[in-house]
Amino acid sequence: xxxxxxxxxxxxxxxxxxxxxxxxxxxxxxxxxxxxxxxxxxxxxxxxxxxxxxxxxxxxxxxxxxxxxxxxxxxxxxxxxxxxxxxxxxxxxxxxxxxxxxxxxxxxxxxxxxxxxxxxxxxxxxxxxxxxxxxxxxxxxxxxxxxxxxxxxxxxxxxxxxxxxxxxxxxxxxxxxxxxxxxxxxxxxxxxxxxxxxxxxxxxxxxxxxxxxxxxxxxxxxxxxxxxxxxxxxxxxxxxxxxxxxxxxxxxxxxxxxxxxxxxxxxxxxxxxxxxxxxxxxxxxxxxxxxxxxxxxxxxxxxxxxxxxxxxxxxxxxxxxxxxxxxxxxxxxxxxxxxxxxxxxxxxxxxxxxxxxxxxxxxxxxxxxxxxxxxxxxxxxxxxxxxxxxxxxxxxx
Amino acid sequence: xxxxxxxxxxxxxxxxxxxxxxxxxxxxxxxxxxxxxxxxxxxxxxxxxxxxxxxxxxxxxxxxxxxxxxxxxxxxxxxxxxxxxxxxxxxxxxxxxxxxxxxxxxxxxxxxxxxxxxxxxxxxxxxxxxxxxxxxxxxxxxxxxxxxxxxxxxxxxxxxxxxxxxxxxxxxxxxxxxxxxxxxxxxxxxxxxxxxxxxxxxxxxxxxxxxxxxxxxxxxxxxxxxxxxxxxxxxxxxxxxxxxxxxxxxxxxxxxxxxxxxxxxxxxxxxxxxxxxxxxxxxxxxxxxxxxxxxxxxxxxxxxxxxxxxxxxxxxxxxxxxxxxxxxxxxxxxxxxxxxxxxxxxxxxxxxxxxxxxxxxxxxxxxxxxxxxxx
Numbered sequence: 041x042x043x044x045x046x047x048x049x050x051x052x053x054x055x056x057x058x059x060x061x062x063x064x065x066x067x068x069x070x071x072x073x074x075x076x077x078x079x080x081x082x083x084x085x086x087x088x089x090x091x092x093x094x095x096x097x098x099x100x101x102x103x104x105x106x107x108x109x110x111x112x113x114x115x116x117x118x119x120x121x122x123x124x125x126x127x128x129x130x131x132x133x134x135x136x137x138x139x140x141x142x143x144x145x146x147x148x149x150x151x152x153x154x155x156x157x158x159x160x161x162x163x164x165x166x167x168x169x170x171x172x173x174x175x176x177x178x179x180x181x182x183x184x185x186x187x188x189x190x191x192x193x194x195x196x197x198x199x200x201x202x203x204x205x206x207x208x209x210x211x212x213x214x215x216x217x218x219x220x221x222x223x224x225x226x227x228x229x230x231x232x233x234x235x236x237x238x239x240x241x242x243x244x245x246x247x248x249x250x251x252x253x254x255x256x257x258x259x260x261x262x263x264x265x266x267x268x269x270x271x272x273x274x275x276x277x278x279x280x281x282x283x284x285x286x287x288x289x290x291x292x293x294x295x296x297x298x299x300x301x302x303x304x305x306x307x308x309x310x311x312x313x314x315x316x317x318x319x320x321x322x323x324x325x326x327x328x329x330x331x332x333x334x335x336x337x338x339x340x341x342x343x344x345x346x347x348x349x350x351x352x353x354x355x356x357x358x359x360x361x362x363x364x365x366x367x368x369x370x371x372x373x374x375x376x377x378x379x380x381x382x383x384x385x386x387x388x389x390x391x392x393x394x395x396x397x398x399x400x401x402x403x404x405x406x407x408x409x410x411x412x413x414x415x416x417x418x419x420x421x422x423x424x425x426x427x428x429x430x431x432x433x434x435x436x437x
Numbered sequence: 438x439x440x441x442x443x444x445x446x447x448x449x450x451x452x453x454x455x456x457x458x459x460x461x462x463x464x465x466x467x468x469x470x471x472x473x474x475x476x477x478x479x480x481x482x483x484x485x486x487x488x489x490x491x492x493x494x495x496x497x498x499x500x501x502x503x504x505x506x507x508x509x510x511x512x513x514x515x516x517x518x519x520x521x522x523x524x525x526x527x528x529x530x531x532x533x534x535x536x537x538x539x540x541x542x543x544x545x546x547x548x549x550x551x552x553x554x555x556x557x558x559x560x561x562x563x564x565x566x567x568x569x570x571x572x573x574x575x576x577x578x579x580x581x582x583x584x585x586x587x588x589x590x591x592x593x594x595x596x597x598x599x600x601x602x603x604x605x606x607x608x609x610x611x612x613x614x615x616x617x618x619x620x621x622x623x624x625x626x627x628x629x630x631x632x633x634x635x636x637x638x639x640x641x642x643x644x645x646x647x648x649x650x651x652x653x654x655x656x657x658x659x660x661x662x663x664x665x666x667x668x669x670x671x672x673x674x675x676x677x678x679x680x681x682x683x684x685x686x687x688x689x690x691x692x693x694x695x696x697x698x699x700x701x702x703x704x705x706x707x708x709x710x711x712x713x714x715x716x717x718x719x720x721x722x723x724x725x726x727x728x729x730x731x732x733x734x735x736x737x738x739x740x741x742x743x744x745x746x747x748x749x750x751x752x753x754x755x756x757x758x759x760x761x762x763x764x765x766x767x768x769x770x771x772x773x774x775x776x777x778x779x780x781x782x783x784x785x786x787x788x789x790x791x792x793x794x795x796x797x798x799x800x801x802x803x804x805x806x807x808x809x810x811x812x
Binding site: 173175198309312318372375407408414415418 | 563565566567568569570573592593613614634636637638639640644646704705706707715716764768771772775776778779780781782786787789790793794797798801803806807
């Protein structure tokens with residue numbers, strides 16, 4: 041057993057760290073560090089910087105523009121990105137649609153769709169959930185009926201993250217009604233500019249607009265936008281969900297945030313001292329850090345197994361549950377740290393106004409973050425579904 | 438032993454419940470919290486007309502002589518309706534201190550207007566460093582002839598924006614953490630040197646940051662005698678803690694009902710969510726969290742009514758439990774709603790937000806656990 045990084049890995053870490061230090065735009069960093077929401081342009085700008093360096097589609101095979109990095113190197117890279125508080129890479133194109141296209145698509149489809157993803161010219165979103173199909177994804181009802189060289193698509197997709205920015209959407213649609221609901225599902229790429237596609241915002245309890253309803257009303261989609269065989273969509277979905285779940289624990293970001301909270305305890309006044317003098321609070325912080333350490337080493341065990349050629353299996357469900365528990369727990373500790381100052385609500389305009397913020401500078405995002413992060417145990421396969429996966433796949437019950 | 442409400446208390450409960458069910462509709466509330474005022478002055482007038490604002494005051498002060506149990510009944514029912522109108526800042530905090538400490542003149546001037554809903558008031562007690570410690574006060578008041586000169590800063594003052602008068606806790610002597618040396622002043626927010634920064638809280642209520650710079654306040658605005666405000670302040674905050682705990686209980690009861698109803702109608706995998714045992718057990722747990730809280734609430738209301746020796750300890754036990762249960766019930770209700778729980782358009786998320794701010798108001802679990810241990 042050897043739990044340390046090799047000389048070579050450490051050298052790689054240094055290289056990544058200095059690249060970020062030299063190339064992470066100051067204006068985006070300023071927004072991220074001060075809790076001001078980043079725009080679509082900011083995200084694309086940062087992703088293009090990585091893309092130019094060849095460090096964007098890190099998981100892709102080299103022939104499609106991937107890095108060829110080892111599992112450990114990828115892990116180091118993710119850690120460094122999170123550590124520097126860079127914007128989270130939007131997964132829908134690079135981590136989801138891309139892998140589906142190069143795994144299941146025709147040569148023509150690869151040539152058509154992959155460059156737009158890797159160069160950040162095309163913004164993708166995910167059309168999976170429907171109002172009636174949440175955890176029971178296979179019960180989806182959006183219908184695609186073949187009509188000559190087109191499909192006519194009708195239905196409603198929901199919780200579509202950043203659809204308001206998207207150029208394209210990848211959808212699970214029903215091309216056939218069958219007794220087994222997993223059959224008859226197909227994977228279809230739809231241009232958001234097609235007549236009949238309508239996006240309506242869903243405002244969440246933190247006051248933000250992240251997710252949307254996407255209405256599909258007689259949308260005409262060329263048959264060449266079908267990925268894989270007709271009716272093979274469920275297998276693609278299963279392949280994709282495994283992708284979505286790796287990294288969903290968000291351990292690197294948690295490490296950064298817990299470090300930040302610890303710093304904050306030395307800054308927040310409490311009586312004649314600071315919050316760090318409050319033993320009960322510090323106990324909770326330390327317990328959470330121990331739990332995070334355990335999750336981090338669970339993730340490293342998974343990575344080590346994958347380095348030896350294993351595939352991420354039900355471990356990703358464990359990491360999803362633990363990671364999201366920790367994300368929610370930490371967001372709550374930030375709320376507790378602030379006392380009354382967690383309560384004022386600052387709009388986006390308030391955040392950038394000259395009037396200054398209410399309470400400590402970091403306070404404005406704390407409650408919205410806690411509220412918004414209720415989603416993490418719901419999305420990406422709810423934690424209840426993940427427990428079902430573990431029960432079935434690991435415990436065999 | 439009898440835990441049931443008196444006939445009058447039951448009537449009070451029925452009347453508020455009827456108001457909440459019939460008039461206090463979710464979309465009306467949402468419209469009101471997004472208005473400049475942040476609540477409905479018409480509803481406030483209704484509360485006055487129905488006698489709810491006068492309930493806790495003595496008959497001599499123009500009230501109905503209600504006790505902690507009546508207050509509990511009112512707040513629990515208002516909680517069920519997610520009522521945002523500022524009952525606690527006006528009636529329990531400001532009104533409570535005036536009736537406890539005010540001179541005949543001060544009472545005569547302010548209480549009838551509070552009870553009739555004519556004026557709005559609030560209590561400025563917390564400071565950035567004080568968190569929940571009532572004795573931790575830096576804001577100072579120094580005698581200057583017939584006046585006091587007040588300097589300091591007050592944080593997250595509930596109902597500050599609407600207030601015609603604000604009761605400010607200031608230190609007239611002693612050190613930052615001393616219980617001795619605290620005094621209360623009735624301050625006109627438009628007075629020279631007083632500036633308010635007003636804002637909305639995440640739960641839809643309104644609050645202010647208040648800066649007091651060289652504010653000259655006539656000695657006639659001193660509430661009670663100089664330097665001795667602490668015990669009255671503590672008593673009033675304790676009663677307000679009972680009130681907000683009752684509000685939390687009403688919210689939890691309602692959230693459990695809404696969630697149970699949702700799981701009975703939402704279908705996944707061909708069955709209603711309520712048919713899954715894993716989810717049934719979780720709803721049993723949130724129900725039990727509600728029951729545990731209810732028991733301590735009733736105990737605490739009884740001890741405050743009887744003025745028991747251990748009433749303070751009961752308050753801390755209650756608020757500790759409220760903090761634990763509120764987190765549990767709140768977070769589980771959202772989770773069981775799935776994505777719908779995090780949308781702005783459904784009411785469950787708004788109940789959750791209020792329940793979450795209540796966890797901290799008048800002291801979070803850590804604060805009350807420590808206070809309980811120390812008492």
